[in-house]
Amino acid sequence: xxxxxGSATTVANPSSRDVILDAARALITSRGYDGMAISxxxxxxxxxxxxxxxxxxxxxxxxxxxxxxxxxELHASxxxxxxxxxxxxxxxxxxxVTTACQSLDQRPEYLRILLAIxxxxxxDTEPVSNTVRRIRDYAHASWVEALxxxxxxxxxxxxxxxxxxxxxxxxxxxxxxxxANSFDGVTxxxxxxxxxxxxxxxxxxxxRDKGHDA
Numbered sequence: 618x619x620x621x622x623g624s625a626t627t628v629a630n631p632s633s634r635d636v637i638l639d640a641a642r643a644l645i646t647s648r649g650y651d652g653m654a655i656s657x658x659x660x661x662x663x664x665x666x667x668x669x670x671x672x673x674x675x676x677x678x679x680x681x682x683x684x685x686x687x688x689x690e691l692h693a694s695x696x697x698x699x700x701x702x703x704x705x706x707x708x709x710x711x712x713x714v715t716t717a718c719q720s721l722d723q724r725p726e727y728l729r730i731l732l733a734i735x736x737x738x739x740x741d742t743e744p745v746s747n748t749v750r751r752i753r754d755y756a757h758a759s760w761v762e763a764l765x766x767x768x769x770x771x772x773x774x775x776x777x778x779x780x781x782x783x784x785x786x787x788x789x790x791x792x793x794x795x796x797a798n799s800f801d802g803v804t805x806x807x808x809x810x811x812x813x814x815x816x817x818x819x820x821x822x823x824x825r826d827k828g829h830d831a
Contacts, residue, residue, distance in 0.1 A: 634672045634682075637662045641683050646726045649733050650680060681744035684734065688752045691727055694720045698763040706766035707820065711813045713763045718805035721791075725805075728795035753788065760784035767820050783819070787812075 640661035644653040655676060659666050673679045696716040701709045721728060735749055761784045768783070769776035790812070797803040 633662075633664055633668055637664060637669055637672060637679065638683050638686055641679050642687075642726060642730065645680075645683070645730055645733060677742060677744065680734065681748060683730070684745060684748040684752070687727055687730060688748060688755075690724070691752065692755065694724065695759070696720065698759060706770070707813075707817055710763050710767060710816055711809070714812055715806070715809050717759075718809050721805040725795070725798050728791065729799050732792055732795050756788050756791070757784050760787040764816070767816065768823065779823075783816075 637658060640658050641653065644657055644661060648657075653676070655666050655669060658664075658669055658676075658679065662669075669679065673682055696713055698709065698713045701712045704712055731749065731752060734745060735753075761780055764780045764783055764787075765777075769780050791805075794803065794805055794808060798805065
């Protein structure tokens with residue numbers, strides 16, 4: 618939809634876009650995307666429908682913009698594994714996953730929104746699917762970067778494939794924790810010891826297996 622002029626321009630100010638996105642985040646977190654109507658957005662944001670159409674064109678445009686902003690906020694708050702390169706590989710991983718879970722505990726709605734959108738019928742629309750894929754690819758790459766010094770420090774196709782498989786499981790585990798956080802109040806940080814123990818055990822097992830093969 619083309620941006621409107623007149624009354625929409627009057628209500629559109631630099632902060633109204635974020636006000637609408639804040640309202641959308643609250644509604645999607647509590648009701649899901651399908652439970653959010655334009656009338657709900659106007660009631661929650663205090664802004665008229667014309668302002669929503671001015672900024673986003675339609676309801677799907679609100680969703681795409683919210684995803685994009687969520688990605689930017691996640692990228693800013695989520696630690697990069699390379700920030701801990703002065704640590705030994707396992708300690709580096711533990712420090713990274715601890716810091717990452719602390720960030721998610723501060724803003725748990727990030728992954729709730731992403732998970733809700735990822736399984737909805739609107740996930741296949743191009744503006745949404747592109748951003749969802751970019752967020753998930755970023756998360757996967759972070760897991761790969763965190764795990765590589767442990768399992769594939771010298772490269773090698775087999776070790777790199779193993780890292781990729783564990784990274785997929787790590788991302789899936791994070792998805793599951795967002796459900797546990799939402800329904801059971803389980804914090805992300807409370808699961809750090811278990812995750813670290815799992816990775817440590819896998820590393821020790823692979824070291825033993827390689828020793829037997831030598």
